[in-house]
Amino acid sequence: MPRINLLPWRDELRKQRQKNFSLAAVAAVAMGAVVYLLYNNSINSSIEYQQVRNQFLEAEIALLDEQINEIIDLEAQKERLLARMAIIEQLQKSRPQVVHLIDELVATLPEGVQLTSVAQSGDRLEIKGVAQSSSRISNYMRNIDASDWMGDPDLGVVEVSDQGRRRTAIFTLFATQENPQLSAEEGSE
Structure with a gap:
């Protein structure tokens, strides 16, 4: 007599396929989550690195601004000192002029x-x-x-x-x- 398999093999096959699909879906989601976390970590690390670089540049810019302001102050001080020196030099040169002027007033x-x-x-x-x-x-x-x-x-x-x-x-x-x-x-x- 021929053997007839009355077991629900199709249901078991469907359950097995559904189980395999669920495992594959869970694995895909897990892989997606891992890829997302790695990508997110990489982006966050790049952002932090750039922020550190930006802070360094801002600190250097502030330092250079201070130095520029010091240079401007020194230039202004130098101009004032040069003006004073010119006035003193002019006074030194013109000091005997008063004496000569009075002598010339009398002589002429x-x-x-x-x-x-x-x-x-x-x-x-x-x-x-x-x-x-x-x-x-x-x-x-x-x-x-x-x-x-x-x-x-x-x-x-x-x-x-x-x-x-x-x-x-x-x-x-x-x-x-x-x-x-x-x-x-x-x-x-």
């Missing part, structure tokens, strides 16, 4: 002219005085023009007044203070 003064005031603004001189005549003022202006320490005389005002028997001229003239030493230095440069 002709007989019959008296100075009442001398004012200086920069290199410009304002000279006020009294002369016995206008010709003496002209003579004084020629003397100023011939002087090494003064030049460019310019007559501002002349008022003639009679004082008793004498006739006098009250004058205001302008001149420039010159320095022959500086002129010689500029000429040689």
Whole structure:
């Protein structure tokens, strides 16, 4: 007699396939989770590494900014010191000018002219005085023009007044203070 298998072999085969599929699905999910965790760990590690690099760069940039600010401060201090040195040097060079100017005021003064005031603004001189005549003022202006320490005389005002028997001229003239030493230095440069 032929043998008939009445066992539910198809159900067992289906159960076996379903079990294999479930195991494969669980393994695939587990592999996916492992791959995801490895990828996520790699990305997080790259991000942390880049953040450390960024922090290092920011610290170096801050250090360089401080150094730049120090350099700017030092440059400004250097400019101030150079300006002071230039002023001191100019004062050292112009120190004897006052003495020479007073000597020249006396040396150029002709007989019959008296100075009442001398004012200086920069290199410009304002000279006020009294002369016995206008010709003496002209003579004084020629003397100023011939002087090494003064030049460019310019007559501002002349008022003639009679004082008793004498006739006098009250004058205001302008001149420039010159320095022959500086002129010689500029000429040689």
